[in-house]
Amino acid sequence: MSNGARHALGVVAGLLLPPLALAGFLYGIGEILFQSRSTLQLPWHAVGVLAAAAIVLAFLVGSRLSPVASLIGGLAYTGLGLLPLLEYAGGPVLRQDWLPARVNDGYLALGHSGMLLFVGVLLLTVSLFPSRWRAAVPEPLSVSPAYGQGSSPYLPEDATRPMFRE
Template structure:
């Protein structure tokens, strides 16, 4: 795949996957924490958390363009800083930005710093120069250093018999 197409797909993945990961994370954390309070396990919440983890790993993967992790990292980092700005007195988080099901999970994930951690993790993974290079291997030209050594073509003697096929 050419670099342009790879980066375009990375941009699309970077725009659409982080909101899905965040919603899954908010829902899963809410369901699991509510079920722990009742001394049971929410398999649905746990499954949604696992799917969110798989999608996050997909963003971090080296085969995907680093544009995906760069855009996703910026999204998570911006939303990860909002609770800390709220503590400092700059209230930028709207009240009840989500429904009741996601609100508790959002508050738990945001105020513990997990959104900021995911954002920094995605930004750092996109900083490696090897991820920005094309994944297509370079062609190796055959030459004396890489080619096959030709058989001896000199005169025949007892130490060097000619191989005739």
């Protein structure tokens, strides 16, 4: 894959995967909070959604696709993680009803605990490594000029003969 195609796919992945993972995190945490308060049970479907969101986030962090994906996601997560800090400093920044109730509970839990900021800085840091910006080019195989010609100093003349033992 060419370097341009890899970065183009990284932009597409960076625009699609971080919001998908964020929606999974916010819904999963909000559903767990709601169900644990109301029925004192752990909703396993919400745990599955959290696991799927974590897999998507792990793909963004560890993928060889392009660092643009983690860069775009890191900027978004860092921005959302900084909003609660701005609320501490000066007052409300967002309206309280901008998300559905359970998803808003998840945002408040993740945002005010600092996890969104942590994930954002993680994604930004991962995208800074220079090795992720370079294309993965396989090294050419080097064959010695005497390959197949004459005898090798490492092999006996007749390789089928048993080894000499003292």
